[in-house]
Amino acid sequence: MTSLSTAAAGAIDAFKIYGKDDSEVRALDGVTVTFASGKFTAIMGPSGSGKSTLMHCLAGLDSLTSGSITIGDTNLATLNDKELTLTRRSNVGFIFQAYNLIPTLTALENITLPLDLGGTPVDQQWLDTVVDAVGLRSRLNHRPSELSGGQQQRVAVARALASKPRIIFADEPTGNLDSRMGTEILTFMRHAVTDLGQTIVMVTHDPVAASYADRVIFLADGKIVDELDNPTADQVLDRMKRLGS
Amino acid sequence: MAAPVTRLTIRGVIARKWRIFLTILAVVSGVAFVSGAFVLTDSVKKSINDVFATLSEGIDIEVRTSIAFGDEATAERDPVSVDVIDVVAAIDGVRLAEGNLLRAATVIKSDGEPLRTSGPAFGIAWVGPDGLDGRTIVEGRPAAGPSEVTLDKSSARRAGYEVGDTVTIVGPAGKGDFVLVGLNGTGKTTNGGGASIAAFDPVTANEFLGAENMVDSIYVAIDEGADRDAVMAAIDAALPDGLEVITGEQSAEETAGAINDIIDIFGNVLLGFAAVSLFVSAFLIFNTFAIIVSQRLRELALLRAVGASARQIRTMIIGEALVVSVIATLLGILAGMGVAKGIVAIFNAAGAAFPSASLIVSPRTVIASTVVGVGVTVAAAIVPALRAARIPPVAAMRPELGFNSLQKNKRLVVGSITTGIGLVLFSIGVFGQPGGTSGTLGLSAVGAILLFLGIASLSTTVAAPASRVISRVLPLPFRPMTRSVPGRLGSRNAQRTPRRTASTASALMIGLALVSTVSVVASSVQASFKEQLQGSVTADFFVSNGPGNFQGLPVAFSERLSELPELSAVSPFRAATAQVNGDTKQIGAVRGSAFGQLVDIDLTSGSVESLDDGKILLHRDPARDYAVQVGDTLSILWLNGTEQQIEVGGIYDDATIAGNWLVGLSTLQAVSTATPTDFFIGAKIADGVDIEDARAAVEEVALDFPSAEVQDQAEFQQSQEDQLNQLLIIIYGLLIISIAIAVLGIANTMALSVFERTREFGLLRAVGMSKRDLKRSIRWEAVIVAVFGASLGIIVGIPLGLAVTTALPSTFITTTVVPVNTIIVILIASIIVGVVAAMPARRAARLNVLDAISTH
Numbered sequence A: 001m002t003s004l005s006t007a008a009a010g011a012i013d014a015f016k017i018y019g020k021d022d023s024e025v026r027a028l029d030g031v032t033v034t035f036a037s038g039k040f041t042a043i044m045g046p047s048g049s050g051k052s053t054l055m056h057c058l059a060g061l062d063s064l065t066s067g068s069i070t071i072g073d074t075n076l077a078t079l080n081d082k083e084l085t086l087t088r089r090s091n092v093g094f095i096f097q098a099y100n101l102i103p104t105l106t107a108l109e110n111i112t113l114p115l116d117l118g119g120t121p122v123d124q125q126w127l128d129t130v131v132d133a134v135g136l137r138s139r140l141n142h143r144p145s146e147l148s149g150g151q152q153q154r155v156a157v158a159r160a161l162a163s164k165p166r167i168i169f170a171d172e173p174t175g176n177l178d179s180r181m182g183t184e185i186l187t188f189m190r191h192a193v194t195d196l197g198q199t200i201v202m203v204t205h206d207p208v209a210a211s212y213a214d215r216v217i218f219l220a221d222g223k224i225v226d227e228l229d230n231p232t233a234d235q236v237l238d239r240m241k242r243l244g245s
Numbered sequence B: 001m002a003a004p005v006t007r008l009t010i011r012g013v014i015a016r017k018w019r020i021f022l023t024i025l026a027v028v029s030g031v032a033f034v035s036g037a038f039v040l041t042d043s044v045k046k047s048i049n050d051v052f053a054t055l056s057e058g059i060d061i062e063v064r065t066s067i068a069f070g071d072e073a074t075a076e077r078d079p080v081s082v083d084v085i086d087v088v089a090a091i092d093g094v095r096l097a098e099g100n101l102l103r104a105a106t107v108i109k110s111d112g113e114p115l116r117t118s119g120p121a122f123g124i125a126w127v128g129p130d131g132l133d134g135r136t137i138v139e140g141r142p143a144a145g146p147s148e149v150t151l152d153k154s155s156a157r158r159a160g161y162e163v164g165d166t167v168t169i170v171g172p173a174g175k176g177d178f179v180l181v182g183l184n185g186t187g188k189t190t191n192g193g194g195a196s197i198a199a200f201d202p203v204t205a206n207e208f209l210g211a212e213n214m215v216d217s218i219y220v221a222i223d224e225g226a227d228r229d230a231v232m233a234a235i236d237a238a239l240p241d242g243l244e245v246i247t248g249e250q251s252a253e254e255t256a257g258a259i260n261d262i263i264d265i266f267g268n269v270l271l272g273f274a275a276v277s278l279f280v281s282a283f284l285i286f287n288t289f290a291i292i293v294s295q296r297l298r299e300l301a302l303l304r305a306v307g308a309s310a311r312q313i314r315t316m317i318i319g320e321a322l323v324v325s326v327i328a329t330l331l332g333i334l335a336g337m338g339v340a341k342g343i344v345a346i347f348n349a350a351g352a353a354f355p356s357a358s359l360i361v362s363p364r365t366v367i368a369s370t371v372v373g374v375g376v377t378v379a380a381a382i383v384p385a386l387r388a389a390r391i392p393p394v395a396a397m398r399p400e401l402g403f404n405s406l407q408k409n410k411r412l413v414v415g416s417i418t419t420g421i422g423l424v425l426f427s428i429g430v431f432g433q434p435g436g437t438s439g440t441l442g443l444s445a446v447g448a449i450l451l452f453l454g455i456a457s458l459s460t461t462v463a464a465p466a467s468r469v470i471s472r473v474l475p476l477p478f479r480p481m482t483r484s485v486p487g488r489l490g491s492r493n494a495q496r497t498p499r500r501t502a503s504t505a506s507a508l509m510i511g512l513a514l515v516s517t518v519s520v521v522a523s524s525v526q527a528s529f530k531e532q533l534q535g536s537v538t539a540d541f542f543v544s545n546g547p548g549n550f551q552g553l554p555v556a557f558s559e560r561l562s563e564l565p566e567l568s569a570v571s572p573f574r575a576a577t578a579q580v581n582g583d584t585k586q587i588g589a590v591r592g593s594a595f596g597q598l599v600d601i602d603l604t605s606g607s608v609e610s611l612d613d614g615k616i617l618l619h620r621d622p623a624r625d626y627a628v629q630v631g632d633t634l635s636i637l638w639l640n641g642t643e644q645q646i647e648v649g650g651i652y653d654d655a656t657i658a659g660n661w662l663v664g665l666s667t668l669q670a671v672s673t674a675t676p677t678d679f680f681i682g683a684k685i686a687d688g689v690d691i692e693d694a695r696a697a698v699e700e701v702a703l704d705f706p707s708a709e710v711q712d713q714a715e716f717q718q719s720q721e722d723q724l725n726q727l728l729i730i731i732y733g734l735l736i737i738s739i740a741i742a743v744l745g746i747a748n749t750m751a752l753s754v755f756e757r758t759r760e761f762g763l764l765r766a767v768g769m770s771k772r773d774l775k776r777s778i779r780w781e782a783v784i785v786a787v788f789g790a791s792l793g794i795i796v797g798i799p800l801g802l803a804v805t806t807a808l809p810s811t812f813i814t815t816t817v818v819p820v821n822t823i824i825v826i827l828i829a830s831i832i833v834g835v836v837a838a839m840p841a842r843r844a845a846r847l848n849v850l851d852a853i854s855t856h
């Protein structure tokens, strides 16, 4: 029960139901889970199992049909759109699979965007740390269209880190990258958790990616069916095979 | 806080500069008309006021006859006897008093034709540069003696005369030959602001201009150091009854003011252009922003996801509109100066000789243009901005969740209510006519705007099925189109986003609805007018001043025609202002013994001849309003203060030519000493005289009145109709502009949606569609949208036109005509509009296939 005070986010009895009657889809079917601060958690499961839905709801991008989501001490259900916006701005960071950056802003402007939107002064030292960590120093004044896919994802990671959010959600952040670039991003995310003290929740279907996490949660048909601490790629693959059969 | 939003806004505009180019163009055109209207009126007024200020610089006081009622500036005053000049000159403190005399007088050019001017053609009495009139001599010397004249320099040049030449001039009393001894200027300019001015010495002027020892007014200068108020009081005390004293400044202001009113009419026509083009532009702006917002769905959702508030998104989109509008407004103000310069140039080319004015951009011009340009643009962007702010953040990953737009049912309800309110307001405005002209215009304009908005919103519902129908029916003449792949694609694309199709078509709908409305009203008025003219004109000849000349004919003309044995009946038509039972009216004066044979006014009681017995005739409408019958009396107050009780001598039904009120010439002559001029003269051929002979006799007299134009019945009717047509040309011009903007709108939407479909087109090309077929499908889509808009416009416009026709008084409209030809032209034109509007979008077909499919 120590987890409560150190939990970055959590869901209790989360249901997300699409459609009605015959065409009803239970994207989340009673999920209860907590994500500890300072940990790197991976969410895995077959396609359509509800991974993205869970992540969107956890991040306050989408709302539950029933149940509750907390980020830090805040129950998201009690917030209006404005408060949700503020929460996303200061407590949550995002890394999407693609289309992460505003095309009209430079890399640096994209990184500081959440801070700028909130009028929060930029912590220059932290920004330097982040920029150097992702190795983007020479690319800061480039537009997204002038960056490679891997570089664009690194900018997205840097943006997620820049505001020192309580928790970062990543939806298949390496899904569009070749394995070398993917490794680069995952290494960096691991580094952000271990050395910079960040909390990351990552959706993936790649066992290798999941092996970078401290803990893996397995979803199937909207329910949590299994979990694994300090996973290796082989262990994950093994579980997935079992789930699949 | 503002910083990132501002940055996003500005970058957003720059990134989409080509996509908003056409939008800027549309706003520019609207603003250009607003600023053009103000720049033109300000500049021309200033230069004209300057001319009058220069002319009256030396005049401290003016003495003139007073009027009983009405507009001080434009009143036709009775003249003042020259004896009064001596009375005024004798008063203490008066340094100089001189008569001001100005009469119609036409200069005959060296080639024998009369000099046509856009302003009036005057002869004046001028004592020379030492007098009070501020005219100058730029060459030669002032006229002195019975055979000399000076002309304003620009008229002399246009007429082909130089100092020393002999000039023929036609005055009210006849023709005269004069030696041109000098050329006049006014202040810095060498022309009379479009007028031609021939200056004689006062004695010659009195003689030649037929003034009979009367002057229009008396100019007075006071001794240096004299107290003007005291001098004015002393003059006033010495004057006979019926005269008044005003300051020179007031006099100049009044004269300039009367001309300024005419200039304001030009300005108002331009503002009308502005209103229509801005209203249509608003749809274009709305469309551009709506499309841009939907194209940026993911970007906006991403912003929301990383912490932009709904308000920040809203601010950003409205900010973009603001940037666009400020750029467009600035360009529009500049373009407006071009418009003003262009109009002045056009008028000058037509002989107006506006004093060469520098363009004046007053603060009011800038403020009005900005309010209008920024206001319309931002207002049109509000709905797209609100829509953008409602994009859920989750759409960053699930674009299909993008818009939860206005429900179909809700739109139907809102659209119906708006349409309904619009219809009600329009009907009240047109049929109830509350609050006079402005009330009627205001209510029906607001009604029409609401109606258009409502229909635009409703049309979304029918856009898809209507596109389907159009794509089936339209190609019947060229059948293979429907079956072909490009044909099918174009038609499907028109149906795919009904909202976009509908709002794109709406801009065209408005333009064409206005065209349809106006053409129904215009053809009905035209047909009715023709019918009425045919029924009422019985004269064989009409004589009037040439087109655009409002000065009237000298009365000597009709007197000489009366003497011709070839004619049996001759009557001039004169007009005067009077108050009937306290209401100001225009009253016509004719010869009772002749008028009945020249114009059939459908007399229902009394007799036309009774006019010559000092009775009054009136149309049945005022007869009803004043509840009078033949034998009753009406109290008439003439401008100079004479009041008369006049007996009603007859009531008539047809006011087409006669107007509502008629008195005999003798009645008018008895009451007023103002110099009469005739609007036109009607004449009937005597029994047994050949029409050719009669015409030759009339033309012979006309030689002495060079500005006059002799017309037979058919020519007269044609010229009356031509005048009506000229008015229609202005109105159609206005509508062409709105249609041009609508074309921009369709081109804009097509270009934007093609941009959006880059990948789709790439795919089509990749699987083997030819460039030609791709272009055809885009063109077909544009044509369907244009025809949809045109059909809506016709469907809305014709009933509106019929409503207006019904509401017009029956004296105006006797037949209602739906101009089928115009409607067919509109439909064919809309197909062309579609083809033209598809041009910018065809660039898409030139895309490199690989580039197209790899675009994100």
Ligand SMILES: Nc1ncnc2c1ncn2[C@@H]1O[C@H](COP(=O)(O)OP(=O)(O)O)[C@@H](O)[C@H]1O
Pocket: A018, A019, A025, A026, A027, A045, A046, A047, A048, A049, A050, A051, A052, A053, A054, B401
């Ligand atoms: N907007 C939606 N409407 C209807 N069903 C949806 C919607 N979004 C997701 N679903 C369904 O919910 C289930 C879970 O989807 P998702 O969370 O995207 O799965 P995953 O990310 O694990 O592939 C799927 O069956 C999907 O079809």
Ligand SMILES: [Mg+2]
Pocket: A051, A052, A053
């Ligand atoms: Mg998913």
